[in-house]
Amino acid sequence: MAALDSNRHIRPVLSVSASAVRRALFLLSMPIAFGAGVAHAQSSTDTTGDTKTQSALPGVAVSASSAPVAPEQATFGGGQVAKATSLGVLGTQQLINVPFSVTSYTAKAIQNKQSQTVGDFLQATDPNVRVSMNSGQFAENYTIRGFQLYSDDVSINGLFGLTPRQMVLSDAVSRVDLFKGTNAFVNGAPAGGTGVGGGVNVELKHADDKPLTEVTTKVSGSGQVGAHLDVGRRFGSNDQFGIRFNQSDDGGETAVDKQKQYNKTTAVGLDWRGEKLRLTADFLYQRMKIDQGRTTFTATGAVPSVPSATSTFAQPWTNSNLEDTIGMVGAEYDFAPGWTAYVKGGARHGNEHGSYSSPAYSGATNTATAYRLTTAFKEDSTSAMGGIRGKFNTGPVSHQFNLGGSIVSVDQKSAYTFSAFPAFNTDLSNVVDVPRPADASGAGNLGDPGTIEQVVNRSISVSDTLGFLNDRVLLTVGARRQELRQQTYGYTGTQSGMYDQSVTTPIFGLVVKPQDNLSVYFNRAEALVQGGVSSSAGNIGQVFAPYRSRQLELGSKYDLGRFGTNVALFQIEQPATYTDPTTLVTSQGGKQRNRGVEVGFYGEPIKGLRLTAGASYTDAKLLKASTAANDGNTGVGVPAWLANISADYDIPHVPGLAVNAAWIYTSRQYLDEANTLSIGAWSRFDVGARYATQVLGKDVTVRATVQNVANRSYWASTYGGYLSMGNPRTFWLSLTTDF
Template sequence: QRINGNRNTVYIPATLTGIPHAPDADTNYSQKWTFTELEDTYGMARGEYDLNDQWTLYAAAGAKHTREVGNYSTPTLRSTAGATTASSMFVAHDEDNRSAMAGLRGTLQTGPVSHQINLGVTGIWTEQRSAYELSGSFANDLYHPIDVAKPTVYPYVGGDINYPGIVGKTINRSMAISDTLGFMDDRILVTYGLRRQNLKVDGWSYAGARTATYDESITTPVYGIVLKPWEHVSLYANSIEGLAKGPTAPATAGGAEVTNRGQAFAPARSKQVEAGIKYDKGTYGASFGVYRIEQPSDGYVDAQNTYVRQGTQRNRGVELNIYGEPLDGLRLLAGATVMDTELSGTKNGANNGNRAIGVPNFQYNLGADWDVPGLEGVALNGRMLRTGGQYVDAANTQSIPAWNRFDLGARYSFEVEQRAVTLRANLENVANTRYWASANGGYLSQGEPRALKVSATVDF
């Protein structure tokens, strides 16, 4: 896959006092000489063997090699009026991933109680190789971008661009066992289990010096329960924990080298608790759930151009989804999520109690799909998306506002020589609205402009 002149994210330095409004939806502040080229080569295999009617052995393995080459130029805002600076950064990146899993699953009966048992082991091995070349910066404007000649001098270099060196290795291994007990003809299901997880992470600088080494293990429980008091109603609750790899500091931010570029951060524990109710009547239904997630806070680049990761992020939310066909041929889908986030354990308590970066306080969506009467196989659809405001920095001094987007679409299904054919056309962002879609990671991502997408599928 190759993309030329793709519109970039926009970097917001910690020193900026406010966030300017988004440019026109079809403004491209990328340079024409920028590109990204990705190539993936991958394969996998899976097999199962039935020992008998109740027990099955299974195993799977896969591998993937990724090659990335690109010339990037991410603008950095220098004023609330839209003045920017940018650089040319050429990147070469290789990544190899291997994974394997094996296990035994089966069922058994102990008196009136049924059991669904699973015993499994997994392993994931990852290796990254990277190098970059960075030019000096040049001035530009977010609202009135101009074409700049591609720089020819790259004074800042990380690694050998022709032979990228190893910057990270990760080994993630785990062993888990679980049992789902069924009571009262499986109207009550109780799941419990344990997982032993080992995460080994090594990091190197672009010069080849080891910068980090972590080898951590934890044993975490999993619990879950499903109650079916009525035929179409289910109540559920679950809790799960895990160990996740920490982030790696980027090479550059805002057109300048990050002081601790390439630093790998320690693995960290996360925990999720969820509960809710589901109603499924076939042609209509609804679900309502609440959740709480505790995880390390996302990293960001501070005013000293150092990538930091401090404290814990707690997310709490309520989700509601409704779907149904109130009239023959008219299908509706609606969803709403309200989220609350809070930071704790930040450096010197400076950001304790603040909201996390890039997490909207709500998300709403509404969709409709309508079969046009008298036109067999023709259907029209529409969708409305609304996402709440988001903070750009951990201090909660910079934010982007809520945004709306409307999409329209149509499809036509018919048969050609007994083969099903479907033609689709979708017009996204009908009003060509300009908006900042996300502040995740402390970078601004602008919503896509009005775009017409067409496709065709044929069943063989």
């Protein structure tokens, strides 16, 4: 439950009048649009496979060579998946050359999905990610390779501790990098103690070479309305200086009954591109307010029938307010041929407060009861990293040397009040409103919460990637020295727990390239991960000792130019954490070993058809479980099978029109360690369309998306022992005009 987690993409055939279409779209564009697509009166294909809008102008003969695409900007066909990205201490890398499984999604992919948040986008797109608590539940936590990544531990511009804590709105995001597997060596250790199964990094928007003034208006089927302004410019004799400004506001009733949500994002990105020196500065403000939001709940004895897809479990007095203010700066300097020094850092202030109602269902009595929890939570964090990277040769062997260090410091302040448990009876299908229950217990001052936890994570890393046989064989060896320091305090200010532990974890990676566009890789990685603090009511605040996780991975990547594939086999181990549904006590005991296989496909295999698709299988076993009878059982909240198929297709006889569809599948999940309670497999279908044209000489794109088109009701996740529902049918309609 989020409240508790807070303490934590021509042939004219049809006789259709293009001018009539444009007139109709013009009328519909004041101010909110209708339609769907990507094209225009006349169409041409750009380097990413999408169509561009062209005016009906007199013919002009032009002869010019197009500028080459920089390696770090290259994408597979359709422009949805990048071929290179920035990988922590390793810097910008071609992904086919690294011994890790990484997928980098572009802003185009996010925009065409009409995803409101990063979690919403990843779950709908990638077959290796599920969101264990959806956007109606105040937080988005990710399950990657069967292990959880808290929203706290998502990095932003490569820095931990600075990302908006519970959910990341997508309007200011230019790229989402998904790193599958243990990644502490590459990225460092996150402050929240999760991410053994993988990591997520979001990059904020900076100015492109082409000027941009883009206005998007949108409306949902339930009544949410919003607007988004995106402006980018470059200045100077060589366009050295860039500025990117994003402002978005939306709000109204969601598809969940009685739930209302209000979102606001302000982002400014500045950059300077000199001959040797590159500077960046970013500011991000994000605010979310959710009234009467649907929560997770616990269940014992049986799993209840799934209520209506739009059902809410919330009371009228429930709410959540999430506010984050973030600033970051960075610099890179090429101090010698092939050598770069870099540094970046930032700070964040987060302010959260709300009242929550979390039902507890009893299978023995077929009833549900609930209580009220009110929290106040503030967090101040700083984060920095720096180092040097260099390339040199020793005879026939090439080297990519990296030396770096990082530090993350987090100060958390919290207070809470509880009502009596159970404070009131409730019903999962027909919730009866009750008055706000009175306080029965609590700790700290809601108006001025005190410090309950301080975390400082320091690390230093060194690595060398040696290239043999003209870089057909790439061997990466390195190590990271990590120091994790955590202090916890009672609500009276008295220190209640502490640990300070250091460990050196090695990295070994091997890439073999039989040909330039095919690689086979292997890695062995370790990480020291913060044990974390219990957020469960039964032992809230208890500190767990740090632990060492280990990973083995074997995989292959194939780049066919416009289309790519990958496959990976993996094994990851970490200590198991379990929350007893009766006592609500979280404990660590034994370990969980996840073995699996992943397959992915992305790009444009056929002109006009863009795909992102794949599947994964995970065998999650509990070993040396705290209860002997559970030894060998499947881990809680880990589905064995995941699959996603997302297709985007240009309609050949209707220039400018593209349609898309997605299928998302998740197999059965267990709710308890004993594997006696489970939820069934679920699948979701999304459909959409996109249409691009010109109105009064301006590029206009209309998008329509329907998520969960069948309005299917289903339990979506059991991770951590909590049940959560999938979102109901949700319709979004938007119009984007490029001025």
